[in-house]
Each structure stands twice: as structure tokens, then as C-alpha cells.
Amino acid sequence: MNITKTVAASLLIILAATSSGVSQTKPYTMTGTVKNSAGQPVAGVEVFADNTLYYNMNALGKTDAKGRYTIPLPRQELGTWVPGAYVKREYHGVYYEFRLYADDESAFSASKGAVRNFVWRLSGRRGDSYIGSPVYVYTEEGVDLNKLEVTLTPSGPLVDGSAGKAITKRVPQGRVNDVPVGRYTMTARLLRDGAAPVPLLVSPGHGGQYGPSATTDFEKSYYGITMEFTVKLPPGQ
Incomplete structure (x- = not known):
């Protein structure tokens, strides 16, 4: 095996992932992005990690101008967490609130952390609705x-x-x-x-x-x- 070529190839993969904006999973952190259906970043979205063990226990965050967010999670083992988000907008004098859903809605442990990205979809199907x-x-x-x-x-x-x-x-x-x-x-x-x-x-x-x-x-x-x-x-x- 050519070790030099293997190391170089691995380094290229890491650099490609970093330059393309792919987030890395970090322990005790939920991070990701929110974009609209045109792929544009959405700022000011309220993102949360909802605890599956305790009622109404959430860790909260908000997206920045580039649609990115980071939510620190408690270091105590308190069950698992699931992602969610809401976007609120005033449009022609009416205030709307939309629920957003992550690309991966599965639960995760705080110690492992997670990357959860959202797309603000205005149409399409979700289940039977x-x-x-x-x-x-x-x-x-x-x-x-x-x-x-x-x-x-x-x-x-x-x-x-x-x-x-x-x-x-x-x-x-x-x-x-x-x-x-x-x-x-x-x-x-x-x-x-x-x-x-x-x-x-x-x-x-x-x-x-x-x-x-x-x-x-x-x-x-x-x-x-x-x-x-x-x-x-x-x-x-």
C-alpha cells in the first residue's frame, strides 16, 4: 500500500468537505443550516432541540445572516433529542408562523451531537397533508x-x-x-x-x-x- 497516496487522498476528502460547507458533528451540540426552497439562507429562524424524556424541555438557537445555527446541549444524560424549527414572518401586514422540518428527524444523544439542516418548504406533501x-x-x-x-x-x-x-x-x-x-x-x-x-x-x-x-x-x-x-x-x- 502506498501510504503517502492514501494520506494525501484522505486529506483531499477532508478539505473538500470543509470547503463545501459540510458541518461536522460535535459532542453536546446540534448545528446546521436553514435555507428556503431556492437554496437561499434564511436568517432569524428559531431552531430547537426537544428532549424526548422531559416535557417542554428545549435547547434553543437562532440562525444568523448565513442561515447557520449552533445549539449547545446539556452535558447531563437526559434522554435523547429531536430537532425542530419555526420561522415567523410579517408579509403584507399579516404575521405568519411556519413549522420547519429537518432533513433528518431522528433522535440523537447529546454526547454524540448532531447536524440537522432545514429547508423552508412552502408547498409539497408531508404525510397525508x-x-x-x-x-x-x-x-x-x-x-x-x-x-x-x-x-x-x-x-x-x-x-x-x-x-x-x-x-x-x-x-x-x-x-x-x-x-x-x-x-x-x-x-x-x-x-x-x-x-x-x-x-x-x-x-x-x-x-x-x-x-x-x-x-x-x-x-x-x-x-x-x-x-x-x-x-x-x-x-x-
Whole structure:
């Protein structure tokens, strides 16, 4: 065996891991990063290690400008710890709180420490539930939900600062599921067999001021974070 080459190769691996920003596990410490769905660091996120043996026993930390955090853990053997995080943001005058989940949610001992990274996801599935929020679409007389198509276009950055993408969906059940929280402009049209679609009039909420499009924000209520629009046929249709 060529010892010189083996040592050199091992050193290169260590240097590569260090330069790429890979965190090393440290005893009695939970460390890691928080990024948004675009891979940008998220500052000011409240990260915690929750003790599995004692109720409401947490070690707390907060991410810096580069999305990094370090949480010291007690040196007493107090069972194991699991990671978690919350991000709080004010967006267009509304305060939101989002639960974040680590890339590895397994429990760990304080003496071994752990690296736990988080991604602030605004949409997707977690188990049987959606991470994103629902947009409800109500109709006035003459609009068939089975032939209704809506387009939601982000009006500015989403709540996490990312750009977002337009969403076009058929809405036979009167809602669009799993929409990232942001401000949206909605347009709608009624699809017709063998004929051109009919552009519909749109109003934010449960009707009011109608136009070719409408822009609104998500709202918080007893039912969670939701957005609502109402659509109707234009005059003469």
C-alpha cells in the first residue's frame, strides 16, 4: 500500500468537505443550516432541540445572516433529542408562523451531537397533508365548476422571498390545493367543448368589485391560512 497516496487522498476528502460547507458533528451540540426552497439562507429562524424524556424541555438557537445555527446541549444524560424549527414572518401586514422540518428527524444523544439542516418548504406533501395552503374559488350562477380553469400568478416575491411560479388548474371541487403563501393575481375562464373559452370576471373574497382579474393575500382564521376568490360570467354570456 502506498501510504503517502492514501494520506494525501484522505486529506483531499477532508478539505473538500470543509470547503463545501459540510458541518461536522460535535459532542453536546446540534448545528446546521436553514435555507428556503431556492437554496437561499434564511436568517432569524428559531431552531430547537426537544428532549424526548422531559416535557417542554428545549435547547434553543437562532440562525444568523448565513442561515447557520449552533445549539449547545446539556452535558447531563437526559434522554435523547429531536430537532425542530419555526420561522415567523410579517408579509403584507399579516404575521405568519411556519413549522420547519429537518432533513433528518431522528433522535440523537447529546454526547454524540448532531447536524440537522432545514429547508423552508412552502408547498409539497408531508404525510397525508399539504404543506401549502388552499385557495377557494366560489362561483355565481351559470359557472360550471367542472369546466372552470383558474390561473394564480404571484404578485411579487412569496413569503420566503423566492420568486414563485404561476399555477394553472382545473377546479372541479372549487379549490386549488397546496399553494405557497404569497400575494396572487387570479384570472379565470370557462372551458367549452368545440368553442373558445370564455374569460370570467373575478372578485377577491365572496364577491364585490369584479374585473378581468383580482389580486389578494392569504388570510389567517380559525380554519388556517386560506385565500378566496369569486368568479362570474361577463354580461351577455
